[in-house]
Amino acid sequence: MELTITRPDDWHLHLRDGDLLAAVAPHSAAHFGRAIVMPNLRPPITTTAAAVSYRESIMKALPTNTNFEPLMTLYLTDSTKPDEIKLARKSGAVFAVKLYPAGATTNSQDGVTDLFGRCLPVLEEMAEQSMPLLVHGEVTDSNVDVFDREKVFIETVLQPLVQRLPQLKIVMEHITTADAVKFVESCTEGSVAATVTPQHLLLNRNSLFQGGLQPHNYCLPVLKREIHRQAIVSAVTSGSKRFFLGTDSAPHERRRKECPCGCAGIYSSPVALSLYAKVFEEAGALDKLETFTSFNGPDFYGLPRSKSKITLRKRPWVVPESFTFSFGEIVPMFAGKTLEWEPVTS
Ligand SMILES: NC(=O)N[C@@H](CC(=O)O)C(=O)O
Ligand SMILES: [Zn+2]
Numbered sequence: 042m043e044l045t046i047t048r049p050d051d052w053h054l055h056l057r058d059g060d061l062l063a064a065v066a067p068h069s070a071a072h073f074g075r076a077i078v079m080p081n082l083r084p085p086i087t088t089t090a091a092a093v094s095y096r097e098s099i100m101k102a103l104p105t106n107t108n109f110e111p112l113m114t115l116y117l118t119d120s121t122k123p124d125e126i127k128l129a130r131k132s133g134a135v136f137a138v139k140l141y142p143a144g145a146t147t148n149s150q151d152g153v154t155d156l157f158g159r160c161l162p163v164l165e166e167m168a169e170q171s172m173p174l175l176v177h178g179e180v181t182d183s184n185v186d187v188f189d190r191e192k193v194f195i196e197t198v199l200q201p202l203v204q205r206l207p208q209l210k211i212v213m214e215h216i217t218t219a220d221a222v223k224f225v226e227s228c229t230e231g232s233v234a235a236t237v238t239p240q241h242l243l244l245n246r247n248s249l250f251q252g253g254l255q256p257h258n259y260c261l262p263v264l265k266r267e268i269h270r271q272a273i274v275s276a277v278t279s280g281s282k283r284f285f286l287g288t289d290s291a292p293h294e295r296r297r298k299e300c301p302c303g304c305a306g307i308y309s310s311p312v313a314l315s316l317y318a319k320v321f322e323e324a325g326a327l328d329k330l331e332t333f334t335s336f337n338g339p340d341f342y343g344l345p346r347s348k349s350k351i352t353l354r355k356r357p358w359v360v361p362e363s364f365t366f367s368f369g370e371i372v373p374m375f376a377g378k379t380l381e382w383e384p385v386t387s
């Protein structure tokens with residue numbers, strides 16, 4: 042059995058830089074047409090000039106026979122100026138601005154400490170320029186339970202923000218809860234949307250502890266209860282326009298995952314399409330897969346849908362235990378497991 046769909050785009054991707062970029066970029070380019078590239082490098086990509094130069098490094102890291110197109114983002118800080126948004130829009134290379142609450146996740150130490158106090162002029166300019174705000178939606182207050190941080194962020198930041206600036210386009214990234222599904226569905230279609238990762242569709246928080254601590258299932262926002270996973274599966278397989286593919290593929294070297302204080306992030310680029318197909322097939326909704334992977338994202342961003350196609354073949358294949366590079370190894374999601382749908386690459 043084969044399934045041919047419009048080539049998907051990845052609306053949330055970490056490509057890193059240096060050796061890691063060279064290692065992982067070909068995996069994304071093999072399956073995806075475009076990707077929204079996250080700016081949480083060290084130092085973070087806070088200016089249009091830096092985004093344009095990062096884009097050039099990505100282009101150099103790509104195989105020669107690919108049409109993969111990186112869509113760049115800026116990392117919002119307390120001191121980002123409205124003029125930077127004008128430059129970003131003019132560049133034609135920057136497609137969104139990313140909000141990391143300071144301390145929320147990997148390389149977020151330069152993130153925003155006071156959104157309403159410091160960033161309103163920038164957010165107003167973004168609304169003006171139709172530049173989406175992408176949000177890592179978790180509060181960072183250590184008194185808030187780690188499993189409640191998304192819900193509390195919705196109540197204390199996102200709801201008030203939507204009320205204050207209804208014209209601002211917002212993408213809630215990597216949603217993990219029924220609360221997030223409900224919030225996104227309560228907003229105006231086309232103004233608030235969400236990306237969904239393979240891990241939050243396939244795994245619940247038991248996967249963190251199954252047979253011992255499982256560092257390769259650790260990401261942020263952390264996996265949640267089964268009821269939340271089910272709510273997210275229902276949302277994406279319903280055919281709603283508000284949800285689209287964002288892998289949040291976040292490679293870290295094996296030794297940075299398998300150690301005390303291991304990094305958050307799951308490497309899913311090579312397996313993501315197979316995993317999304319598995320989710321939709323198990324929900325009896327394979328006919329809705331293409332809407333989620335290939336239509337809703339570009340429609341929300343106001344970009345053309347891809348004209349090229351990709352075929353998935355139903356044929357068991359085994360996910361590699363790891364990918365080995367000169368600098369070390371990267372362990373992919375579902376390492377060593379057998380998957381049913383295999384993307385056909387020529
Ligand atoms: N998702 C993660 O667990 N990690 C991401 C950062 C992020 O998307 O929050 C990373 O850059 O490693
Ligand atoms: Zn994040």
Ligand SMILES: [Zn+2]
Nearest residue numbers: 055079289291
């Ligand atoms: Zn991410």
